[in-house]
Amino acid sequence: MRRPSHIAFALTLAVAGGAAFAQAQSEKDAKYRVGDKYTGYTYADPTTQSMQDDDYVNPGFLWVQEGEKLWSAAEGAAGKSCADCHGKAQESMKAVGALYPKWQEKIGKLENVEQRINQCRADNMKAEPWKWESPALLAMTAYVQLQSRGQPVDVAVEGPVKPHLQNGERLFYMRHGQLDLSCANCHEDNDGKWMRGDHLGQAMANGFPTYRLKEQTLISLQFRLIGCVRDTRAEAYPYGSDEYLDLELYLAHRGKGLPVEAPSVRR
Ligand code: HEC
Numbered sequence: 001m002r003r004p005s006h007i008a009f010a011l012t013l014a015v016a017g018g019a020a021f022a023q024a025q026s027e028k029d030a031k032y033r034v035g036d037k038y039t040g041y042t043y044a045d046p047t048t049q050s051m052q053d054d055d056y057v058n059p060g061f062l063w064v065q066e067g068e069k070l071w072s073a074a075e076g077a078a079g080k081s082c083a084d085c086h087g088k089a090q091e092s093m094k095a096v097g098a099l100y101p102k103w104q105e106k107i108g109k110l111e112n113v114e115q116r117i118n119q120c121r122a123d124n125m126k127a128e129p130w131k132w133e134s135p136a137l138l139a140m141t142a143y144v145q146l147q148s149r150g151q152p153v154d155v156a157v158e159g160p161v162k163p164h165l166q167n168g169e170r171l172f173y174m175r176h177g178q179l180d181l182s183c184a185n186c187h188e189d190n191d192g193k194w195m196r197g198d199h200l201g202q203a204m205a206n207g208f209p210t211y212r213l214k215e216q217t218l219i220s221l222q223f224r225l226i227g228c229v230r231d232t233r234a235e236a237y238p239y240g241s242d243e244y245l246d247l248e249l250y251l252a253h254r255g256k257g258l259p260v261e262a263p264s265v266r267r
């Protein structure tokens with residue numbers, strides 16, 4: 001079977017790049033642009049931006065509030081809460097999320113924030129890990145990530161992490177699925193254009209977890225990546241797979257210096 005080429009696909013994008021770019025240059029966006037790196041915020045319409053800007057309106061804060069409650073709730077056989085060991089999250093978790101995914105020497109593995117939280121539950125609380133995309137894991141991730149808001153993304157990429165970064169980059173440029181599209185085909189070649197009502201951006205990962213208006217829920221970065229891989233009509237990798245971890249690392253590295261904006265709001 002002949003695969004439809006990505007060029008044919010590109011033609012289905014309504015070309016509105018110029019106007020979009022002008023919009024992306026507005027003053028309000030300034031803190032979400034670093035050099036030629038633009039976060040998804042700068043592509044969002046003004047209503048969505050305002051929703052993100054106001055913590056009382058941003059629906060992501062419903063999860064943050066839940067995360068704050070869970071922070072001091074004792075669970076598991078050790079009878080401990082996060083607060084028992086980590087004290088105030090505002091201090092102990094400050095800027096922590098900006099450094100993830102991060103290499104964990106103890107287990108010889110790269111971990112994202114969700115996995116790190118679950119590692120603590122297993123090792124330090126003797127509690128069951130929270131399931132991917134469960135309300136509790138989303139809530140705690142949002143709460144932890146909020147403590148890094150405004151901090152520049154700064155992942156380490158040397159030493160044992162290097163091959164993971166290289167693999168993440170390879171996956172970003174690798175064509176996936178029946179549509180034969182790479183992440184770069186959409187997020188670099190068509191950056192600024194419109195696709196079925198979505199304004200294609202640069203695939204920056206600094207806003208996760210994100211409140212998605214379309215889903216009416218908070219979503220993890222892994223959920224988004226699963227959706228993007230499926231959009232190429234490929235079979236998605238499972239949650240927590242090495243592929244997504246390496247991609248997460250590469251995305252963070254590409255977006256180095258951009259401020260963490262979790263919980264962000266997107267269409
Ligand atoms: C068929 C086009 C397409 C492909 C291929 C694609 N995406 Fe996306 N992606 C989208 C659309 C549309 C959105 C929503 C608009 C936006 O933020 O760009 C999106 C959003 C994202 C976001 C969220 C950005 C934000 O600001 O919240 C990330 C991260 C992302 N994609 C990563 C990837 C990665 C990694 C790949 C490759 C595995 C990929 N995408 C492949 C279409 C695509």
Ligand code: HEC
Nearest residue numbers: 080081082083084085086096116117120121124125140144
């Ligand atoms: C019994 C004490 C204890 C409890 C309870 C605990 N942690 Fe931890 N946590 C630690 C220790 C110790 C570390 C340092 C790394 C390690 O485990 O070797 C850590 C590390 C972390 C890190 C990584 C910090 C970094 O700088 O990278 C995060 C995030 C974290 N914990 C979140 C949590 C959350 C969320 C909870 C509650 C669900 C929790 N922890 C419960 C002891 C605890």
